[in-house]
Amino acid sequence: MLDCIIVGSGVAGISAALTLQSNQKSFLLFGSWSISEKVSKAEKIHNYPGLSDVSGVEFCEALKTQLKEAKIDVKEEKVAGVYALKDKFTVMTQEGNTYESRTVILACGVESVKQIEGEAEFVGRGVSYCATCDGFLYKGKTIAVFCTTKRLEHEIGYLADIAEKVYLIPMYKDVQIQRDNVTIIRKMPTKIDGGLRVNTLRFAAPPAEDIPAELPINGMFMLRECVSPAILVGGLETADGHVVVGRDMSTNLKGCFAAGDCTGRPYQYAKAVGEGNVAAHAVSEYLK
């Protein structure tokens, strides 16, 4: 069994990984070799000690080089759920694999796009965060897909293969998907509604001439770069969308730590790096 699983390859996750490596712990770092969309988009970083006015792209390159030199791999699977068991954690990925570890560090960032009203209420009752996990439930049905990043567009394709009708609400420009059964809506919905299950997506006004303000749907997929930690980990204590942590980055769940933007403001590289480091030390301490 692994000593630790790190969820997220932003600066907090990388900081934790470097320190766990120094401490000779076994771990997996889940994320992407493109490191972090948020970091790479930064124009200039003025207040990161040691790197004068570095660009986000340069910072990402430096981090990638550092990981490779330290022989740390980034596991390019998307974590779908973290389950706290008696004295270990089981981590399931959207790719359908499971991994076990004694501790977990959540470094999954924070989603800048807010939740839609009704989203949390209907999780598991028509609202899903994982195309490959739940897509098969919507064979021949009508679904809406809210997608915040082009990097997840392949998941929309996967859903369009299954569902009869897909309403796509993209939060990015340059949408490339072209399918007869995919209609793009460029308006933000106001509410996900339903009874026992989701049945309606509401808009403030009809989003297009042929689309009603109360759009009938069977399911709603939320494809986001970051899944909310509270949704990822059952029983995790959060406040205002952030994981509640102590000074040692411990959460309310024994063996589960958190670091970086997911623990709250300021959303800063320096803070994330510091918290990743502290979380890794706390993990090492915990494993004793």
Next chain:
Amino acid sequence: MLDCIIVGSGVAGISAALTLQSNQKSFLLFGSWSISEKVSKAEKIHNYPGLSDVSGVEFCEALKTQLKEAKIDVKEEKVAGVYALKDKFTVMTQEGNTYESRTVILACGVESVKQIEGEAEFVGRGVSYCATCDGFLYKGKTIAVFCTTKRLEHEIGYLADIAEKVYLIPMYKDVQIQRDNVTIIRKMPTKIDGGLRVNTLRFAAPPAEDIPAELPINGMFMLRECVSPAILVGGLETADGHVVVGRDMSTNLKGCFAAGDCTGRPYQYAKAVGEGNVAAHAVSEYLK
């Protein structure tokens, strides 16, 4: 009046300064252009994100360059005391200057050399941390001087000009001071003792042939790279020698924040950088 005074030019202080500069706050950064003895002594730093296997000297150079590019000056005075008044702070330096600010960030590091028994008890009653502040009290008297770093050797010279007899206990090699009235002792004292005031420095055994295990002294100077925050700031809450802080790096004193090693373990650059950043954001928030 300044928005903030930062005490300490290690990585925590520099991180705070860079962020206060970004936030367009007025501040002074007290410390040294040689940055931090602790950083410069590091052989290789393996786990600081963005800089692969950098040496301490290289890291210091990068920080110096960054400060200069950001037009941040390091005020090379040694802070002797921080006084919390109603809604501002007065900072006094050993050079005899006073400065005022609305907030303070303590980033003064942690002294690796432990306190000597009796040290805290006799502060202000024979134990002093500042040669230039209290030296004149010992004209023609016998004093002991405990000194952790060669960088403070000039203060020993200053004291030797005033006192009749100086017992020097250096914690560094290559002592250069040569005065007839200075005797070097290469043993660690076990206790500072006295009645109303300090009168004896105790050793486990006679430290040299002609020096007794119970050495009569009139005063004891502790010359350290870092002064304990609790001694620097009256009324500051500490635990086990560390400043007690919240998640936003606030202390028990309104407007007084702390960051870096002085807040506790792990003593790591990444942690210090993160805390300096958070403290600077908390200062900006507080000033609103």
